Amino acid sequence: MQRSWVNSGSEEPCEEPCGETSEEPSGGSDLHLELTGEGSLRNRLMRALREAIESGRLAPGTRLPPYRTLAVDLGIARNTVAGAYAELVEEGWLSARQGSGTRVARRATPLRGDMARGPARPTPRRTVHDLMPSSPDASAFPRTAWIASARRALAAAPHDAFGVGDPRGRIELRRTLTEYLARVRGVRTSADRIVLCSGFAHGLGLLGRVLTGSIAVESYGLSFHRDVLEGAGRTTVPLTVDDRGACVEELPGTGARAVLLTPAHQFPTGGPLHPERRAAVVDWARATGGVVVEDDYDGEFRYDRQPVGAVQGLDPDQIVYIGSVSKSLSPALRLGWMVLPGRLVDGVLALKGQRELWSGVTDQLTLAEFIASGGYDRHLRRMRGIYRRRRDLLAARLAAQAPHVRVSGVAAGLHAVLELPPDTEEAALRAARRQGLSLDGLRPYLHPDSPMTARDGLVIGYGTPPDHAFAAALDALCLALPDPPEDPAEPPPSRRRG
Amino acid sequence: MQRSWVNSGSEEPCEEPCGETSEEPSGGSDLHLELTGEGSLRNRLMRALREAIESGRLAPGTRLPPYRTLAVDLGIARNTVAGAYAELVEEGWLSARQGSGTRVARRATPLRGDMARGPARPTPRRTVHDLMPSSPDASAFPRTAWIASARRALAAAPHDAFGVGDPRGRIELRRTLTEYLARVRGVRTSADRIVLCSGFAHGLGLLGRVLTGSIAVESYGLSFHRDVLEGAGRTTVPLTVDDRGACVEELPGTGARAVLLTPAHQFPTGGPLHPERRAAVVDWARATGGVVVEDDYDGEFRYDRQPVGAVQGLDPDQIVYIGSVSKSLSPALRLGWMVLPGRLVDGVLALKGQRELWSGVTDQLTLAEFIASGGYDRHLRRMRGIYRRRRDLLAARLAAQAPHVRVSGVAAGLHAVLELPPDTEEAALRAARRQGLSLDGLRPYLHPDSPMTARDGLVIGYGTPPDHAFAAALDALCLALPDPPEDPAEPPPSRRRG
Numbered sequence: 001m002q003r004s005w006v007n008s009g010s011e012e013p014c015e016e017p018c019g020e021t022s023e024e025p026s027g028g029s030d031l032h033l034e035l036t037g038e039g040s041l042r043n044r045l046m047r048a049l050r051e052a053i054e055s056g057r058l059a060p061g062t063r064l065p066p067y068r069t070l071a072v073d074l075g076i077a078r079n080t081v082a083g084a085y086a087e088l089v090e091e092g093w094l095s096a097r098q099g100s101g102t103r104v105a106r107r108a109t110p111l112r113g114d115m116a117r118g119p120a121r122p123t124p125r126r127t128v129h130d131l132m133p134s135s136p137d138a139s140a141f142p143r144t145a146w147i148a149s150a151r152r153a154l155a156a157a158p159h160d161a162f163g164v165g166d167p168r169g170r171i172e173l174r175r176t177l178t179e180y181l182a183r184v185r186g187v188r189t190s191a192d193r194i195v196l197c198s199g200f201a202h203g204l205g206l207l208g209r210v211l212t213g214s215i216a217v218e219s220y221g222l223s224f225h226r227d228v229l230e231g232a233g234r235t236t237v238p239l240t241v242d243d244r245g246a247c248v249e250e251l252p253g254t255g256a257r258a259v260l261l262t263p264a265h266q267f268p269t270g271g272p273l274h275p276e277r278r279a280a281v282v283d284w285a286r287a288t289g290g291v292v293v294e295d296d297y298d299g300e301f302r303y304d305r306q307p308v309g310a311v312q313g314l315d316p317d318q319i320v321y322i323g324s325v326s327k328s329l330s331p332a333l334r335l336g337w338m339v340l341p342g343r344l345v346d347g348v349l350a351l352k353g354q355r356e357l358w359s360g361v362t363d364q365l366t367l368a369e370f371i372a373s374g375g376y377d378r379h380l381r382r383m384r385g386i387y388r389r390r391r392d393l394l395a396a397r398l399a400a401q402a403p404h405v406r407v408s409g410v411a412a413g414l415h416a417v418l419e420l421p422p423d424t425e426e427a428a429l430r431a432a433r434r435q436g437l438s439l440d441g442l443r444p445y446l447h448p449d450s451p452m453t454a455r456d457g458l459v460i461g462y463g464t465p466p467d468h469a470f471a472a473a474l475d476a477l478c479l480a481l482p483d484p485p486e487d488p489a490e491p492p493p494s495r496r497r498g
Numbered sequence: 499m500q501r502s503w504v505n506s507g508s509e510e511p512c513e514e515p516c517g518e519t520s521e522e523p524s525g526g527s528d529l530h531l532e533l534t535g536e537g538s539l540r541n542r543l544m545r546a547l548r549e550a551i552e553s554g555r556l557a558p559g560t561r562l563p564p565y566r567t568l569a570v571d572l573g574i575a576r577n578t579v580a581g582a583y584a585e586l587v588e589e590g591w592l593s594a595r596q597g598s599g600t601r602v603a604r605r606a607t608p609l610r611g612d613m614a615r616g617p618a619r620p621t622p623r624r625t626v627h628d629l630m631p632s633s634p635d636a637s638a639f640p641r642t643a644w645i646a647s648a649r650r651a652l653a654a655a656p657h658d659a660f661g662v663g664d665p666r667g668r669i670e671l672r673r674t675l676t677e678y679l680a681r682v683r684g685v686r687t688s689a690d691r692i693v694l695c696s697g698f699a700h701g702l703g704l705l706g707r708v709l710t711g712s713i714a715v716e717s718y719g720l721s722f723h724r725d726v727l728e729g730a731g732r733t734t735v736p737l738t739v740d741d742r743g744a745c746v747e748e749l750p751g752t753g754a755r756a757v758l759l760t761p762a763h764q765f766p767t768g769g770p771l772h773p774e775r776r777a778a779v780v781d782w783a784r785a786t787g788g789v790v791v792e793d794d795y796d797g798e799f800r801y802d803r804q805p806v807g808a809v810q811g812l813d814p815d816q817i818v819y820i821g822s823v824s825k826s827l828s829p830a831l832r833l834g835w836m837v838l839p840g841r842l843v844d845g846v847l848a849l850k851g852q853r854e855l856w857s858g859v860t861d862q863l864t865l866a867e868f869i870a871s872g873g874y875d876r877h878l879r880r881m882r883g884i885y886r887r888r889r890d891l892l893a894a895r896l897a898a899q900a901p902h903v904r905v906s907g908v909a910a911g912l913h914a915v916l917e918l919p920p921d922t923e924e925a926a927l928r929a930a931r932r933q934g935l936s937l938d939g940l941r942p943y944l945h946p947d948s949p950m951t952a953r954d955g956l957v958i959g960y961g962t963p964p965d966h967a968f969a970a971a972l973d974a975l976c977l978a979l980p981d982p983p984e985d986p987a988e989p990p991p992s993r994r995r996g
Contacts, residue, residue, distance in 0.1 A: 039681075043804075050684065052810070065753035091684060091807040092776040105777060140659035143652045146860075150648055154641045159964065162828040163636035183537070183545075186589060188552065198696070198856050278590040279603065305541075313548065330660040331860035360697050360858045362648075430791040466657065 021057070027192050032083070033074070041076050045084045048236045053093055053104055062104040064094065065373045128436030129473035133268060133415035133461035134297075134327065140383060141330050142267070145375045146366060147418035152373075153365035161361050162412040167352040168339075169196025173368040177337055180371050181323070185299050186309030188316045189339045195348050198334040198358040200295060201228050203322045205258070208232025209293060210347040213257035218246045218267050218451035225260070225295075228445065233356055234258075238447035241266060245273035248281040258291040259284075263311045268417055268445055268459045270409015291341070292319040298327045298413035300380050303388040307412070325367065327414055327463070328380060333363050371438035387414060390462040390470055397474045402444075404484040415462030417442060425456035432458075503980065531572070539574050545802035551591055551602055560602045562592065588813030622860045626934030627971035631766060631959035632795075632825070638881060638964075639828050643873045648860060651867035657857050665850040667835075667857055669692025671866040675835055677778040678869050679821070681795050686814045687837045693846050696832040696856040698793060699726050701820045702758070705836070706730025708790060708845040711755035716744045717948035718767050723758070723793075723944065731754075736945035739764060744774035746779040756789040757782075761809045762797045765956045766915055766943055768907015776809050783816035789839070790817045794888070796825045796911035798878050805910070815839045825912055825961070826878060831861050884914060888968055889958040895972045902982040912961030915940060922980035923954035929978035930956075935971070 033052065035044035052058040057223040064070070074081070085102050088094040095105045153172075168174060174191035179267065181187035197203040205228045208215070214235040217226060226236045237254040240247040245266050251259060259281065263273035273281075284293050294311050302308075312321035316339075323487030340348060352358075370376050391411055398405050398418070406419040420428060425441045432439055442457030458481075465473045533542035542712050561566070565579040568741040572579070581839065584598050586592040593603045629644065651670075659668065666672060670716045672689040679685035695701040706713070712733040715724060724734045735752040738745040743764050747756060763773035764891060771779075792809050800806075810819035814837075822834030850856075868874045889909055896903050896916070904917040918926060923939045929939055940955030956979075963971045 005790075034954040055685065087804065087806070090770075090773045091772055092780065092809065092812045095777075135662055138659070140656040141657075141660035143655075147649050147652055148862075151645050154645055157641075161636070162639035162830050163962070164633055165830050186548065198858075201855055210970060244792075275588045278588075279593075283592065306585065308585070309950055311590065314590045330859070332663050332855070334662050334858045355829070355960075357699055358832060358856060360696075360832045361828070362644075362861055363858045363865075366860075443796045464661070 019186055023219055033353055035074065035076075040080075042080045042084050042087075045074070045076070045081065049084065049088060058104045060104050060106045064101075064104070066100045066101065071086060080225070098296060118279040126296060127378065127438040129438070129476050130273060130464045131437060131438055131439040131460050131462065131473055133459045133479065135331060135461060135464040136327055136329070136383070136465060137463055138330065138332075138384065140378045140386065142375065145379070146370065146392070149365040149370040149373060149375055153369035154362065156369075157361075157365050161365060162472075164355050167349050167355060167357075168192075168194065170361060170364040172339075172366065173364045174218055176368040176371045180376075181310075181339065185307070185321075185323075186297060186313040187321055188313050189321075189341055190255060193316075193340050193341060193342060193345055195338045195345065195352065196359050196364060197322075197324075197336045197338055197352075199324050199326055199331070199336040200297065200322055201225070202358060203336055203338040204228050204293070204295075205253075206348050206351050207233050207258075207291075207293060207320060207344075208234045210344055210350055211258045214255060215293075216251055216254050216256035216259040217447065218261065218266060218344070219447045219452045220442075220445045221260075221262070221267060221447065224442060229260070236447065236449075238382060238450035238452075240450075240452055243271055245271055245277055248273075248277050248284060251281070251284045252288075256290070257288070259291060260293045260295060260309070262295045262297065264296055264302075264308055265410065265412045267295070267297060268415060268442070270412070270415075270417055272410060273311070278314065280317060282311070282314045285440075290318070291344070294319055294321045296321060296323045299323065300328055301384060301387060301413050303384065303391060303411040312339060320344065328376075329367075333361055333367075335363050377477070386467065387463060391416065394460065394462055394472065394474060397478060401478045402481045403486070405481055408457075415459055415461045418458040418460060418481070420458065420482060422456055428458060428482050432477070435468065435476040435480050437476045437480055439477075501866040504593075512861045514596060517666045526752060533572065533574075537577075540578045540582050540585075543572070543574070544578065544585060547582065547586060548591060556602045559603050562600045563600075564599065564604070582715055606737060625936040627936070627967065627974050628962045629935060629937040629958050629960065629971055629975065630962065631938055631957045633829060633959060633962045634825055634827070634881070634912060635884065635961055635964060636830075638884065640779055640873065643877065644868065647868040647871060647873055648864040650871075651863035652860065654867075655859075655863050657862060660852050662685065662861060663857075665822065665847050665853060666690075666692065668859060668862040671862045672835075674866040674869045676778055678835065678874075679808075679819070683794065683805070683819075683821075684811040685837055686811050687819075691814075691837060691838050691840060691843055693836045693843065693850065694857050694862060695820075695822075695836055695850075697822050697824055697829070697834045698795065698820055699723070701834055701836040702791070702793075703728050703730050704788075704846050704849050705756075705791060705818060705842075706732045707849050708842055709756045711751060713755040713791075714752050714754035715945065716759065716764060717945045718940075718943045718952045719758075719760070719765060719945065721942060727758070731791045732943065734947075736948035736950075736952055738948075738975075740766055741769055743769055744771065744773055746771075746775050746782060748784075749779070750784050754788070754793060755786070758791045758793060759809070760793045760795065762794055762806055763908065763910045764940075765793070765795060766913060766940070768910070768913075768915055770806055770908060771809070776812065780809065780812045783813065788816070789842070792817055792819045794819060794821045797821065797909050798826055799882060799885060801882065801889060801909040810837060816843075818842065826874075826881070827865075831865075833857060833861050833865060884965065885961060889914065891968065892958065892960055892972060895976060900979045900982070903979055906955075913959045915959060916956040916958060916979070917954065918980060919983060923956070924980055926954075926956060926980050929953045930975070933974040933978050935974045935978055938973075 033047055033048045035041060037044060037047065067085055068078055071078040071081045085094060085172055089096045092105055095104050096102045114183055171191060173196060174194040177194055178191050204225060208229045209232045211234065214237050215229055216239050217236045218240040219241050229236050237249050237256050245263055261273065263278060265272060281292055284290055296310055310317040310321055318341060321339040322336065325333050393405055394416060398407060408417045408419050425443055429441050440459040442459055443454050446452065446454050531546045532537060533546055535542060565583055568575055569579045583592060586730055587594050592600050593843055594600045625921055635938040669689060670695060672692040675692055676689050698764055702723060706727045707730045712735050713727055714737050715734045717736040717739045727734050735754050736747050759771065761768060761776060779790055782788060794808055797805055808819055810817040816839060819837040820834065822830050892914060893905055896905060906915045906917050923941055927939050938957040941952045944950065944952050
């Protein structure tokens with residue numbers, strides 16, 4: 001290893017390492033250069049000089065020894081040192097002027113102190129049990145099968161798959177989805193009408209910019225989705241949600257030109273849209289030219305019966321269907337699809353741009369292979385079993401330990417709403433936080449303009465915890481639930497501590 | 499296979515297939531139901547009924563046979579037929595009323611004629627040779643090495659990698675990039691200051707919304723990037739570009755609070771930013787609190803010398819560095835990174851949202867492994883050899899066949915600008931189209947507000963064609979170039995035909 005101690009005042013190398021003076025950014029101290037690490041000698045010298053400047057050991061304005069001298073000190077070729085100097089001049093670290101030699105440039109200051117840390121952010125309270133709704137069990141991602149599909153898909157892909165992409169997404173996946181969605185969800189479309197996206201929010205944001213006027217939404221829903229629509233320039237108008245789903249008969253009174261629905265499984269309250277309302281919303285769309293946006297976020301997960309097919313199949317010319325792998329496989333894949341009425345395709349593509357900017361091709365190709373080879377069906381079958389057991393466990397545990405807390409909605413999806421007695425939601429959330437439990441209250445899901453009375457409840461995601469941790473999460477949950485309504489014949493249960 | 503001919507008027511099955519009457523959507527014709535394909539009998543029956551309704555063979559209002567009758571006809575259980583009817587009622591395909599039996603719902607009309615085709619779009623002229631700038635050779639994507647890295651990366655990843663993602667992107671990739679960018683591009687940062695994005699445009703769009711005021715851009719540049727900035731609410735102000743790169747000394751006069759530069763290799767004109775201007779732009783940013791956005795789109799591809807390091811290293815607190823794999827590996831991966839001054843991190847993350855919505859995790863993890871295992875360096879070395887040879891071939895061919903056409907810029911990247919005589923660009927582009935050659939003219943790259951006089955030129959991407967097709971692409975290019983300026987001593991070369 002080549003070493004040199006550069007004294008920026010003289011050109012005499014000293015014989016002892018002088019690292020302890022490195023705190024002092026003055027121009028007079030000896031500096032230790034070690035050409036360590038990988039790369040050519042020139043690169044190693046450049047790195048050593050940059051580091052010396054960064055750390056303040058070589059202060060701005062410091063004159064470097066002539067390259068011939070340093071070359072002798074380090075025992076390396078003159079050209080190497082001259083090249084490194086020239087390079088660092090070009091990069092702006094050093095400056096070279098006729099007559100005054102090579103100096104550390106005035107602007108090459110050391111990193112500020114906050115560099116290593118990055119910006120400060122608050123430390124969140126530690127979550128022991130994650131029961132936030134909507135995430136699947138990340139530990140169940142089918143890694144081996146996915147990689148096997150990726151290998152086959154990448155081997156079979158044409159070269160142009162790795163070029164600039166079609167904004168609709170890869171044809172292989174759009175073709176596979178056409179068949180898959182018809183078979184499993186009753187969706188009727190063609191590959192030309194499918195546009196891939198990076199997930200539901202991406203699709204919704206694009207639609208929000210293509211549609212005009214206000215858009216009706218269910219009174220209960222994700223505020224994040226309302227934000228996406230409002231960020232796209234739409235006003236959202238709430239529809240009442242009752243035990244038959246969204247009251248679509250309110251649509252004519254809203255003036256809305258589109259409506260966002262979760263027909264298979266109202267999110268989060270959990271009921272399916274009643275068949276009469278499915279028919280009524282299609283009638284409304286046909287009569288007014290309105291657009292129905294169907295959020296089929298967990299359509300593959302129904303446990304008590306075969307899932308109800310998508311509304312989209314009733315009228316592919318009025319209904320936009322959006323799905324993704326975020327619940328079925330992983331939200332980390334960032335892969336979803338919009339099934340569009342023909343008249344909306346060009347508008348969505350114009351917004352998406354001439355090139356595919358969002359969805360990576362390897363996952364698109366892999367998902368197509370994964371579906372076509374039957375891997376996706378197998379995975380869904382397995383996950384249905386897992387989630388169904390968890391939902392049953394949740395229901396059984398509540399029936400035993402908190403019979404006054406009702407689970408609303410149908411047996412489907414990755415979440416359940418626990419209906420709480422009036423004015424107990426806040427206390428239950430506080431108790432949950434004390435248990436290290438992260439979950440959602442129901443009240444934040446209510447649209448702020450909704451005339452509905454806010455109900456108290458908890459929105460529980462049973463998808464996220466790995467199997468082995470689920471029983472403990474239920475224990476913690478039961479401890480956080482409010483007491484049953486008072487019954488003078490019975491003392492309060494002893495479990496309600498803290 | 500179970501078959502039945504449903505006569506919607508009577509309940510008698512007929513004995514002959516009557517498919518030829520299927521064009522007639524009246525209620526009186528016999529209809530053929532075949533329970534083909536996969537799935538349970540109930541699913542197959544539902545599919546057959548849906549198809550009959552979709553195709554118009556079962557018209558709206560048509561009464562279906564009682565489920566008992568159909569069950570006998572098909573030789574399947576009554577419950578199966580009853581279940582299928584109930585399901586289709588629930589989905590809205592059928593309607594059931596007390597006393598009037600089960601009928602095809604009034605709103606279940608057949609698909610419109612344009613369904614199979616999707617929206618009409620113009621057929622582009624066929625491209626024989628793709629010399630559009632900026633794309634790498636898609637045929638050189640390192641599939642085998644990539645899959646090997648994906649396998650190792652997915653096997654090693656923690657479970658939470660498949661859960662809802664950090665909006666900064668996976669820590670594995672941010673850590674690896676911190677080291678890689680320091681080693682190869684002289685970038686100084688920490689993993690906390692890197693935010694992954696789906697490519698340069700995504701990063702630029704986020705920045706455009708975080709920055710305020712107008713932003714200076716190089717007079718020559720991608721109009722797409724100006725559009726992204728303007729879409730984010732910024733006004734773009736052009737800086738003159740000369741043979742030392744962008745004239746950053748104009749910055750104080752523009753009133754801009756940020757500047758977008760391509761310091762390593764001005765795009766598209768091809769020169770590096772002069773060291774004095776590198777220093778000057780850092781001085782400007784320090785003096786004014788301005789932000790420099792460094793687009794390092796092809797920093798790894800320099801052929802005549804070692805690449806000049808990133809400007810970012812001179813002052814990580816003033817300079818945003820954006821890079822991606824779009825040139826180095828494939829634009830289809832949709833993977834890039836922003837290296838941010840600490841004060842901009844929170845703003846960018848607030849816009850990006852609380853969850854990672856854009857970049858898929860498998861490619862993030864795979865790229866981290868690909869870099870760490872040395873696969874990325876090997877791939878870049880190989881590609882540098884390929885692109886360098888192509889650039890040399892291009893230069894040699896032009897020197898031999900069109901010595902009057904100058905190649906501007908340094909030997910770097912995936913593109914070259916051919917400088918043309920005044921007022922010949924349009925004709926050259928027309929000639930190129932006739933040759934089936936797709937390439938860009940230089941004029942569209944000029945900012946519409948730039949005071950610079952538009953120069954005529956062609957922007958040639960030599961990255962895209964696969965190796966075996968490159969010589970033919972050059973032949974076509976030479977045929978499209980304008981004649982040399984007239985020289986009475988020399989007759990026009992015979993190659994200028996058509």
